Structures are given as structure tokens and as C-alpha cells.
Amino acid sequence: MxxxxxxxxxxxxxxxxIGEAAARLLATAGAKVVLGARRTDRLEAIVAHIRREGGDVxxxxxxxxxxxxxxxxxxxxxxxxxxxxxxxxxxxxMPLSPLDQLKVxxxxxxxxxxxxGVLYGIAAALPIFRKQGCGHFINVSSxxxxxxxxxxxxxxxxxxxxxxxxxxxxxxxxxKVRVTVISPGAVExxxxxxxxxxxxKQRIDDYRKMAIPAEAIASAMAYAIGxxxxxxxxxxxxxxxxxxx
Numbered sequence: 001m002x003x004x005x006x007x008x009x010x011x012x013x014x015x016x017x018i019g020e021a022a023a024r025l026l027a028t029a030g031a032k033v034v035l036g037a038r039r040t041d042r043l044e045a046i047v048a049h050i051r052r053e054g055g056d057v058x059x060x061x062x063x064x065x066x067x068x069x070x071x072x073x074x075x076x077x078x079x080x081x082x083x084x085x086x087x088x089x090x091x092x093x094m095p096l097s098p099l100d101q102l103k104v105x106x107x108x109x110x111x112x113x114x115x116x117g118v119l120y121g122i123a124a125a126l127p128i129f130r131k132q133g134c135g136h137f138i139n140v141s142s143x144x145x146x147x148x149x150x151x152x153x154x155x156x157x158x159x160x161x162x163x164x165x166x167x168x169x170x171x172x173x174x175x176k177v178r179v180t181v182i183s184p185g186a187v188e189x190x191x192x193x194x195x196x197x198x199x200x201k202q203r204i205d206d207y208r209k210m211a212i213p214a215e216a217i218a219s220a221m222a223y224a225i226g227x228x229x230x231x232x233x234x235x236x237x238x239x240x241x242x243x244x245x
Contacts, residue, residue: 064117185239
């Protein structure tokens with residue numbers, strides 16, 4: 001439906017879930033993709049599959065909580081393919097817990113990955129987009145970025161922040177750079193594996209039985225990327241039809 005051929009797309013959190021699905025779908029549609037995540041073995045497997053299917057792909061092992069890693073990642077994409085059209089800030093953690101459990105280390109890790117990872121991506125890619133005169137940020141928030149639920153205060157706070165930062169970015173960058181926020185509901189992913197509280201994890205796993213495939217979110221990303229350059233899809237909230245809130 002949309003012309004993605006030749007687009008250079010860098011994706012964080014690309015070793016599983018939404019990031020992996022986006023890499024596969026965009027590569028199949030003709031985009032050149034660069035994958036970033038911490039798990040080198042998973043990245044190598046995904047890259048091998050995409051190449052077998054005829055896709056143009058590269059990767060770099062990164063930790064988005066480290067600014068230098070995002071700088072290296074964006075530079076690799078631009079050097080490898082001569083430009084960067086899209087940066088998808090997808091990396092995220094969801095270690096839900098009641099606040100009175102005082103899991104401060106988990107709070108800090110969520111802030112480092114979910115918020116700072118997005119900011120570091122913006123800091124790395126925006127100068128390139130400015131120099132090119134075009135570019136597109138896609139940042140992954142969540143339904144939790146629209147509402148707060150028990151056990152999810154800090155996670156929701158990070159996802160509200162992604163939306164706020166992205167909206168501020170959109171207003172500042174002018175008409176040459178596009179900004180899209182994707183807010184998924186329950187989606188098949190490994191997010192619940194980061195929940196250390198067994199009772200909370202079980203409740204979330206039960207709730208997420210309605211989850212839709214990660215490919216549904218990847219398709220939304222392809223839709224936003226494939227629009228004409230004068231069309232900026234600012235936000236998409238996508239969730240299972242069975243998810244009430």
C-alpha cells in the first residue's frame with residue numbers, strides 16, 4: 001500500500017516483539033533496516049533471516065541507556081546506507097510493581113531505558129535530520145501513556161513522558177521532520193518477563209491473553225512512514241478489540 005522502498009530505518013529494541021516485527025515487515029517492503037538491541041545472538045538470527053529473504057539489513061549491539069551507544073547506532077545507519085530516514089525508538093521495559101515495594105532500581109532502569117533512551121535517540125538523529133532537510137521519529141509509548149493503573153505508576157510515568165517529549169519535538173522541528181507516537185495496548189511481547197513481583201506478573205500474563213500480534217504495530221509504523229512527506233501522522237493508539245481500557 002505504501003512506498004517504503006529504499007527508506008533507511010533504524011530500530012531500537014529490535015531483538016524481539018514489536019522491534020523484530022517492524023524489522024521484518026519493513027525489510028520485506030523494501031526498506032533498508034538497521035537493528036539495535038542488547039542481545040547480539042538474537043540480532044544475528046533476525047539479520048540472517050532477513051538476508052535470506054533478500055532484505056538489506058545491518059545491526060549493532062547497543063544499550064539505549066548509554067548515550068554513546070545511540071550515537072554509534074545512528075552513525076552506523078547513516079554511514080552504512082548514506083542517510084537515515086526514520087529512527088524508531090522502540091526499546092522499553094515494564095517491571096510493574098506497587099510503589100510501596102520500593103523497587104527503586106527498577107524505577108531507575110525504566111527511566112533510563114524508556115525515557116533517556118528516547119532522548120538519546122533524538123539527540124543522535126536530529127542533527128542528521130536537520131542536515132538532510134528531512135527525517136522521521138517514531139517513538140513507542142503505550143496505552144499506559146494515556147491512563148494510569150495500579151502497579152504501573154512509574155511505567156505509565158515513563159510512557160506519558162514519551163508522549164510529552166514527542167509532542168514537544170513535533171512542535172519544535174518544523175515542517176521538514178515528522179514525529180509519530182505509537183501507543184500499543186496488549187501486544188504479544190516479552191515485556192512481562194521484566195516483572196519481578198510474581199503476583200503482578202501472573203495478573204498481567206492473564207490479562208494479556210487477549211494480546212494482538214506485534215505485526216499489527218509494525219503495520220501501523222509502516223502506515224506512518226509511507227505517507228507523503230507533507231503528511232505527519234502524529235499519534236496512533238492501537239489495541240485489541242477485546243481490551244476495554
